[in-house]
Amino acid sequence: MDKREDILQAALELFAERGYHGTAVSLIAEKAKVGSGTIYRYFQDKEQLVNELYRYWKTEVAKAVKEDLADNLPLRTLFHETWSRWVEFAMKNRAAYSFLIAHHHAPYLDQASVAINEKIHGEYRIFFEIGRQEQIIKDINPELIMAIVTGIFSEMMREYWAGHLQLTPELIDQAEEACWHAIRR
Amino acid sequence: MDKREDILQAALELFAERGYHGTAVSLIAEKAKVGSGTIYRYFQDKEQLVNELYRYWKTEVAKAVKEDLADNLPLRTLFHETWSRWVEFAMKNRAAYSFLIAHHHAPYLDQASVAINEKIHGEYRIFFEIGRQEQIIKDINPELIMAIVTGIFSEMMREYWAGHLQLTPELIDQAEEACWHAIRR
DNA sequence: CTATCCGGACTGAACGTTCATTCCGCATTA
DNA sequence: TAATGCGGAATGAACGTTCAGTCCGGATAG
Structure with missing residues (x-):
């Protein structure tokens, strides 16, 4: 279970569907089944992601x-x-x-x-x-x-x-x- | 000086450049040189605009x-x-x-x-x-x-x-x- | 083998900020 | 005076980000 991969995949689908500004970080976290804080262990911020x-x-x-x-x-x-x-x-x-x-x-x-x-x-x-x-x-x-x-x-x-x-x-x-x-x- | 026109023109340019979610209503108001409340005299909400x-x-x-x-x-x-x-x-x-x-x-x-x-x-x-x-x-x-x-x-x-x-x-x-x-x- | 300890991955509530929207008092017109 | 148009401060929800604390697997001690 690679969380970094999960986050990237969830973000990909959400950004594709709803756009960058239309996608809340908490939504990415939810879809990737991780805490929202975890995203910041792997990426500096939303922009780097x-x-x-x-x-x-x-x-x-x-x-x-x-x-x-x-x-x-x-x-x-x-x-x-x-x-x-x-x-x-x-x-x-x-x-x-x-x-x-x-x-x-x-x-x-x-x-x-x-x-x-x-x-x-x-x-x-x-x-x-x-x-x-x-x-x-x-x-x-x-x-x-x-x-x-x-x-x-x-x-x-x-x-x-x-x-x-x-x-x-x-x-x-x-x-x-x-x-x-x-x-x- | 038609405020409705000013609002539409400002919104057009900002939406084109920054996208819908990337454009704050207050920014539209500023560019159109109206108070942000004025926008809501002419449009129900951002989506209707x-x-x-x-x-x-x-x-x-x-x-x-x-x-x-x-x-x-x-x-x-x-x-x-x-x-x-x-x-x-x-x-x-x-x-x-x-x-x-x-x-x-x-x-x-x-x-x-x-x-x-x-x-x-x-x-x-x-x-x-x-x-x-x-x-x-x-x-x-x-x-x-x-x-x-x-x-x-x-x-x-x-x-x-x-x-x-x-x-x-x-x-x-x-x-x-x-x-x-x-x-x- | 079992009990204890420990590092760090992980969580999600909390923070300050920014957002869309509302509200209210002032200015303008009639 | 009354009615209307308007600005921008006020509001609460939602945002990106942080951080105190939890959890877990492996190392260490008994």
């Missing part, structure tokens, strides 16, 4: 997307593989992905969290920059390419979680293809 | 996008016109658009707000459904089409406001074209 969560899951997604990924795949194949893994992660870890997009630009994220964010963002962007040079991807600002891909993906997940969209394998493929049409030359 | 704001601006965007819009335009032209108006609105009313996307699925939105949401959502979707029948738009779930378009658009604005993207007229056109490529047949 949310940052630790953010960095942990941001890194987890990046790991899940990258691991055992053959390099020198053609870009279209790489895109397909990445898209699939992203979907798989988001569906397996709804609270985590939901938490990440909700806190993406939150003012209480500290320097370290912002740094991790930019690092990972850059790792994805580089692929589109290469594709652009190879004239596979549209000749437009790679930041816009990133916005298109992440925008489509996160909105699709939001609508799925809101119950407006059924994520069948066909729909996931259709979304991927549409996304590719948006960014390919 | 946020809902009134939401419905007001949701309706405003819809109006701005629709007004004086010729019907029987070809869908591609209609899409261009809508995209342009949407951009114009978002840039002229940063706080309002930012507020709207931040509170899109918030749990404190009441029935009336959700109803307006669905009504306007449906008005947009119908165009894509027609385009689908006319075989101009991809033969996929119209909700996915909606998610693609709103996802690209709102992510683009977020990145612009975060300072990561310069919204030049060319970039706006490029984004529109990319978005069209995603959804056209």
